[in-house]
Amino acid sequence: MSNIIFDSRLVKALECLRYLADFAGRDEAFTDKLWTGLLGDGLLMEEFMYYVDNKTFMDKYKIAGYGLTDLYFFNMRNVEIKQDIGKNYADCNKEALALDTFMTMLEMKADPEKYIRWLDKGPGMDRFYD
Secondary structure (H helix, E strand, O other): OOOOOOOHHHHHHHHHHHHHHHHHOOOHHHHHHHHHHHHOOHHHHHHHHHHHHHOOOOOOOOEOOEOHHHHHHHHHHHHHHHHOOOOOOOOOOHHHHHHHHHHHHHHHHHOHHHHHHHHHHOOOHHHHOO
16 A cells, blocks of 8 residues: 555645635636646745735745735735725725735746836836836
């Protein structure tokens, strides 16, 4: 009989991701894409597990000096600009923003220059145009 090593933390992380995604109104395709990305990056998975336990970012994972907190506020500003309210409103879905932040980090990992350019330009719609 062979030994099977089973990491129950990953099962718990997947359950939490599915719960958060459902709460945030994210579809199964989003959840699957994010889960696949987390599985492929142990450090980002560690950040996600920390988020699940603490509802805040550990913020150790960085790309070009930008961490999850930077991307969270970047995403929050994008939502605010789109809704044209300019502040962190009370009915903001913070879980959706957190999940979007993890997805943004995965996308930034795949194409860092694009995101670094946007982050360096700061808030405003003009950052999307060169």
